[in-house]
Amino acid sequence: MESCWLVGLRCPEIRAATRHNPGDGVRSPAMRGQNNLLRVAAVLLGIALFGSACTDAADDPTTTIDGATTTSTDTGAESTTAPPSTSEAPTGTTMPPSVSASPGMDQAVVDRLTEQIIELIAATEQVRGLPFLTQPNVAILTPDELAARVRTDLEDEIDSDELAVDTRLMQLLGLLDPQDDLESMLVDLYTEQVAGFYDGDTGELVIAGEAADLTPLIKSVIVHELVHALTDQHFLFNDDFQAMFDEERYDEGAAFQALIEGDATYFQLLYVEQLSLDEQFALATEAMAQMSATSILDSVPGWVQNDLAFPYDSGQFFVQSLVDSGGIAAVDNAYTARPISTEVVMHPKRYESGEQVLEIEAVDVELDGYEIHEGSSHGEWGIRLLLSEADVPGTAAQAANGWGADSYQVLHDADDVVMAMTYKGDTEDDAFELTDAFIAHATETMGMGEGEGSGGGLVFAAEDGRYAFIDRIGDGLVFVVATDAAAGEAVRSQIRVP
Numbered sequence: 001m002e003s004c005w006l007v008g009l010r011c012p013e014i015r016a017a018t019r020h021n022p023g024d025g026v027r028s029p030a031m032r033g034q035n036n037l038l039r040v041a042a043v044l045l046g047i048a049l050f051g052s053a054c055t056d057a058a059d060d061p062t063t064t065i066d067g068a069t070t071t072s073t074d075t076g077a078e079s080t081t082a083p084p085s086t087s088e089a090p091t092g093t094t095m096p097p098s099v100s101a102s103p104g105m106d107q108a109v110v111d112r113l114t115e116q117i118i119e120l121i122a123a124t125e126q127v128r129g130l131p132f133l134t135q136p137n138v139a140i141l142t143p144d145e146l147a148a149r150v151r152t153d154l155e156d157e158i159d160s161d162e163l164a165v166d167t168r169l170m171q172l173l174g175l176l177d178p179q180d181d182l183e184s185m186l187v188d189l190y191t192e193q194v195a196g197f198y199d200g201d202t203g204e205l206v207i208a209g210e211a212a213d214l215t216p217l218i219k220s221v222i223v224h225e226l227v228h229a230l231t232d233q234h235f236l237f238n239d240d241f242q243a244m245f246d247e248e249r250y251d252e253g254a255a256f257q258a259l260i261e262g263d264a265t266y267f268q269l270l271y272v273e274q275l276s277l278d279e280q281f282a283l284a285t286e287a288m289a290q291m292s293a294t295s296i297l298d299s300v301p302g303w304v305q306n307d308l309a310f311p312y313d314s315g316q317f318f319v320q321s322l323v324d325s326g327g328i329a330a331v332d333n334a335y336t337a338r339p340i341s342t343e344v345v346m347h348p349k350r351y352e353s354g355e356q357v358l359e360i361e362a363v364d365v366e367l368d369g370y371e372i373h374e375g376s377s378h379g380e381w382g383i384r385l386l387l388s389e390a391d392v393p394g395t396a397a398q399a400a401n402g403w404g405a406d407s408y409q410v411l412h413d414a415d416d417v418v419m420a421m422t423y424k425g426d427t428e429d430d431a432f433e434l435t436d437a438f439i440a441h442a443t444e445t446m447g448m449g450e451g452e453g454s455g456g457g458l459v460f461a462a463e464d465g466r467y468a469f470i471d472r473i474g475d476g477l478v479f480v481v482a483t484d485a486a487a488g489e490a491v492r493s494q495i496r497v498p
Contacts, residue, residue, distance in 0.1 A: 097138050098135075101139075113140055120222050128230055132230055143210060146206065151187060173481065174441070185300055189296055195207070201238070207225075223267070224264045234332075235332070241256055248376040251376065259319070260315070262319035343380040370411040370413045370416075370487070376408065384396045404425050415483075419480070425477075430475065431477050435470060435477050458470045469488060
């Protein structure tokens with residue numbers, strides 16, 4: 001899936017150890033000295049954001065009607081170029097946006113929505129402090145059409161074979177139940193509560209519009225997406241972000257996404273803060289209603305929900321820290337001096353101090369009959385997710401803190417899957433703590449029973465053939481899991497504690 005600004009989705013499938021974190025708590029401008037109502041609205045805004053997607057759009061020749069430029073697209077929609085906005089904003093383009101609408105939509109409704117979109121473009125420029133260099137194109141679809149478009153794009157782009165490997169690994173790790181269908185889960189998740197999305201490839205903003213007047217909640221979501229369009233024009237992040245996932249730099253990509261989404265969420269909340277009390281009340285009421293209607297989101301494992309929330313919650317926390325230390329200029333500068341790991345997003349002081357990822361050799365193993373599925377780094381957030389089913393509250397956060405570096409590789413054949421991971425902690429105590437957490441994870445979450453000492457490490461062998469191996473030396477450790485014990489042993493023999 002190219003340049004996907006699905007809310008919370010970093011790549012066509014959620015990997016076995018995805019990397020995000022809402023656990024640091026949200027500090028937003030809307031929460032400072034405001035009433036409890038706005039606090040509720042700020043917390044619930046993230047729910048309304050679930051359901052973005054990415055797509056491509058094709059342009060056909062234009063004709064002029066009644067002084068406005070109308071564009072026909074291959075979907076049959078007509079687009080009307082809106083008149084210039086008179087709202088004051090940072091100096092930038094004076095060109096009006098091109099707004100297209102689904103066939104059959106009432107023109108009066110389209111005209112009214114266009115007026116509001118122009119106002120929101122100006123509001124976005126004001127709140128973010130940057131002008132649009134070129135006006136974004138806007139497509140207005142009915143909610144059903146938008147949901148269908150998202151579903152079609154997802155189904156076209158998701159790789160079912162890769163998802164099957166991910167599913168097997170997550171089941172092995174105890175993160176999914178045997179009956180869970182990850183592909184259906186993801187498609188259903190991203191077509192529930194669809195509000196809109198920014199397409200980074202085409203620069204198009206796609207929104208759902210049915211009534212003539214946008215609600216305060218939907219307006220705030222549009223501002224969020226407009227911030228994406230605006231910052232992409234200034235900082236050209238889209239291609240670099242996509243490259244991180246194409247090159248399997250997943251933890252780095254998750255950190256960069258947290259900056260991008262945190263930026264949009266922070267300024268979305270600034271916009272909300274400027275609304276009237278009546279509008280804030282309406283926004284909170286609608287957000288709470290949407291929360292009660294998220295049946296699919298509520299049904300998925302907690303770690304999936306947390307991973308979806310990470311770039312918004314922890315990203316906004318990270319951006320708040322940047323603003324506190326250096327103002328909006330610090331946010332702009334972060335697109336050049338990018339956060340390189342989820343660790344520094346979760347602990348902004350480490351970003352400010354310039355903390356780097358430790359050197360670690362990439363895991364590179366071979367197994368007859370097996371293919372490499374992926375190789376990357378879990379990062380601190382990925383390790384927290386991996387351990388998220390721990391029985392003792394706080395175990396995952398405490399064990400993952402102190403992350404210095406890690407490398408992992410996943411291999412598979414038609415029936416089995418293996419993951420081999422190496423890790424270096426900031427200190428020996430950090431590695432010791434994570435080792436204890438992995439032992440508890442293998443014993444309890446994975447249901448492997450008690451391990452036995454072997455070659456200085458600990459081997460877990462389940463009756464159904466599942467295998468795990470854990471070893472630690474100093475500040476380094478090794479963690480191997482496999483659905484087949486022979487494959488696990490073969491990988492173990494090739495890997496060393498860093």
